[in-house]
Amino acid sequence: xxxxxxxxxxxxxxxxxxxxxxxxxxxxxGMDIDLSGYKHLRYATQAGGKLRPELVTHFAETFGAxx
Numbered sequence: 001x002x003x004x005x006x007x008x009x010x011x012x013x014x015x016x017x018x019x020x021x022x023x024x025x026x027x028x029x030g031m032d033i034d035l036s037g038y039k040h041l042r043y044a045t046q047a048g049g050k051l052r053p054e055l056v057t058h059f060a061e062t063f064g065a066x067x
Contacts, residue, residue, distance in 0.1 A: 002027065007038075014040040021048035025055055036066045 001024060010018070018041060020028070025046055035041065044063055051059075 002031075007033070010041070011038055016040055017043040017045065019045045019047070022046065022051050022055075025051055025059065029055055029058060035062060038066075041066075 001020070009015075015038075044059065
């Protein structure tokens with residue numbers, strides 16, 4: 001997830017979902033990835049612990065903005 005190749009592969013395979021634990025979403029937030037370029041991505045799921053409320057809000061807004 002921390003490499004450009006991950007995101008290239010996510011796009012080229014037309015992945016429809018992304019799953020992670022809170023740490024993954026913390027890292028994703030810090031990377032400030034533009035999710036609008038991943039048109040096939042439809043679902044993001046999080047498990048393995050509670051996500052900080054501000055990150056829940058951030059990702060709800062981010063994913064909501066790209067449909």
